[in-house]
Amino acid sequence: MSATTAGNLAARKRGNSQKSQRRWALWGSYAALTVFVIGFLTPPYYTLMTSLKTSAEIGAEKGNPWIAHHPTLANFWWLITYPNFQRYYLNSVIVTILVVAVSMVISVLAAFSLARMGFKGSKTLGTGVFLTYLIPQSLLFIPLFQIIGWLGLINSFWCLVIIYPTLAVPFCTWIMIGYFGSIPKELDEAALIDGAGYLQMLWQIFIPVAMPGIIAATIFAFTVSWGNFIYPLAYLYTSSQEVLTVGIVSDLIRGDVFEWGKIMAANLLASAPPIIIYAFLMDYYVAGLTAGATKG
Secondary structure, eight states: OOHHHHHHHHHHHHHHHHHHHHHHHHHHHHHHHHHHHHHHHHHHHHHHHHHTSOHHHHHHTOSOTTSOSSOOOHHHHHHHTOHHHHHHHHHHHHHHHHHHHHHHHHHHHHHHHHHHSOOTTHHHHHHHHHHHHTSOGGGTHHHHHHHHHHHTOTTOTHHHHHHHHHHHHHHHHHHHHHHHHTSOTHHHHHHHHTTOOHHHHIIIIIHHHTHHHHHHHHHHHHHHHHHOOHHHHHHOOSTTTOOHHHHHHHHHEETTEEOHHHHHHHHHHHHHHHHHHHHHHHHHHHHHHHHHHHOO
């Protein structure tokens, strides 16, 4: 056997070995993805099936619990026409809009100053801003309760407008620092030469260029304000002031009576806005998080 033939056989074996490895890696990835998808979609599916059942069907515990044998939209219609649920939804929308607006104004200005103005200690301060996000909420809501009580905002959803930015601003600022840091410095120099001020640079150059990062930070602020449970539970106790996360629990669970059909339907209605937002803006969210994690 010539050296050329032996080399061809060796190259063919290596090629077959690499194809086999890639094939096994692909099948392993599909298997892991299948397990993840099943585990991830099982709770939403069960929630949907339960929301389509009447209380009688749920209490009977007959048949397959994973299938709604007599599906009905009565639970959804009851919630849509229920005044308290309408109030919870409206309160959540008001709080979320205000928190997102306040958080983004503070985060964009803070990130721009920390990432581009380059004052002494800006990097240390930027790291400190992010580290404040790592403090657990369970350690903060007691001292914050004293502050909110001093302001006279206990049992008012306006206290959430003050509290939630303390959770959203640190992480949003960190994301924006990474994104602003990825923008070439030549843009700053060109703008300064043309006589632009820092606010003009921010409004006309950095915000348009960093829009994916701003959208990612906005989604995070929305998630924090829409789905938080600890602070509304601690500070709100009347139906006129409660938001969705607490109102669903306090109104649909009475003692040891759980209205599971209405609870599951309320969960689906409450989760609809985040699902819609993530479905349309997921690419921007991933891009913004990636920039924030690798820059700054």
